[in-house]
Amino acid sequence: MNDLKARILGLVEKDLTAIEAELEHHLNPHLDLVREVAGHILFSGGKRLRPLLLVLAARLCDYRGDYDKTFSISLEYLHAATLLHDDLIDEAELRRGKPVAHSIWGNATTILVGDFLLARALSIAAGTGNIEIIKVVSGITENMSQGEIHQLSRKGDLSLDETEYREVIWRKTAVLFEGACRSAGLLANADPDRIEALSAYGANLGIAFQMADDLIDYTSDTQVLGKKAGADLREGKLTLPVIAALEAADSHDRKRMAAIIANPDFSLEDFEALKGLLDQYGGLAYTRQKAREHVMLAKKALAEFTPSETTTILNDLADFTLQRRA
């Protein structure tokens, strides 16, 4: 574990423990099978980044109530629901080193438990008694499903450019981070300026997080990743490292890359060749640079708040986005 991660974990230990207890406590379905399937994805070593963001953002706005930890888990339920559905859609085999839910319980149960978690998230959000918060939470799911559909509909299409890629990752990933921070501000009844600042922090963090995620698929290996490396490419998902390299490549190398992308059964050799080209044409460096810019924007948004232990943690979380290996 690196220093930054250790420092963050030290500072948020109590929060994470409280979030974990709420996650356990509120998963009370009518059927044991639902608990089993939902538990498989919920308690498999997730980082709890989204609930943690909400709790920290509420603290930054001097929230004095006691519903922040409970409410925060609605975001983890939403996240888990999308993981269940996305793993099925992507025909993934592993998630965090474990077999995916649909390989154990089948597609039908997995789809329905995802639906249950989506609904449970909204029920918990309704517990805030705040209509604006509920609109944020239902808006998150509307956007995430559309982001995924958008990505699917452009599978393997080399004409996908950076603008469209940004739109996809904003919807499918950043909206949830943004919504966590925005709804924390709403929960704390914060001033509009502070809510906007928090939202900007969340949105930029989310974009950096997804860009880092897209990098990892080309820079990590299966063991560290807990899922197959090269998964994005195998699914025809063109991400920024590829988009940027395709843009910069000469026509000969562009054709080589296109041929590898077009073949879902590419060999390990092909994959290594592609990684070489992503490096050679600056696709990896460009993505790293863009992620860094969004981390800077996230940290800049925090300048709205007086420095405190909480701003330190949120700044550290932003920096940590760039250090992730899995």
Next chain:
Amino acid sequence: MNDLKARILGLVEKDLTAIEAELEHHLNPHLDLVREVAGHILFSGGKRLRPLLLVLAARLCDYRGDYDKTFSISLEYLHAATLLHDDLIDEAELRRGKPVAHSIWGNATTILVGDFLLARALSIAAGTGNIEIIKVVSGITENMSQGEIHQLSRKGDLSLDETEYREVIWRKTAVLFEGACRSAGLLANADPDRIEALSAYGANLGIAFQMADDLIDYTSDTQVLGKKAGADLREGKLTLPVIAALEAADSHDRKRMAAIIANPDFSLEDFEALKGLLDQYGGLAYTRQKAREHVMLAKKALAEFTPSETTTILNDLADFTLQRRA
């Protein structure tokens, strides 16, 4: 069209037109593909029974606002979302005589458009500004997904009894009817007694509706039904006609029925033989009788309200449940 249906349609024509306009107006996704897939299921000749119930129940409670028709479509979106997911789960081929969505757009897009519709339903419910209503609507989805999982987990299991069958159909079907009526009462700010009466009407109507639906699978043919007759049996779903007949049958015929149920590739001859046994052992008559009892309970609940054109329509709708052919 029979007389009762014609009479109902004559009385609710304006409401149905207004509901249809709202359905069109509020389906405004970011992507054309989402509109296309959602439109395929939403505009394929659905009866709009759930939104209609909500509009009528609100009128019965003297609702004076203008959000009833808009809010009512959230129930049709929920319903459409579950149809998209259920058809995929059941590996259905036809719905209302048309190919199911997943056979046209694939599983991934169908799952995600279902998720989008679930979220859109909650966003529209949030538009009421009423937290209690939002809890009812998110509770509906929690229950429906669990009802479906419950049914799935007992597939082909001959030990399923009437009590458990009732629990399944309450969750998977009646909760939505009950929720439509309850949330209409909440929207109209009605007295608790009236809200409870409306909920009882909805719940009983829903149970009768599902029992009638389960009967139809054994009494109608593919052309009238718009989907394959015998679908429940093929999916291993044991419904009340079968449960009651199994209970009444002698051990020889019970074994015959069990053998047909155990074989998902049963022949048309097998199916006809089973139908004969359901008739002989009173499974069809028993189910019809139970559905009739719930229609009576639904109508009895309406006695809380002064008779009016609206109570007449709601009574007619309850009666019509028993006359459905598809």
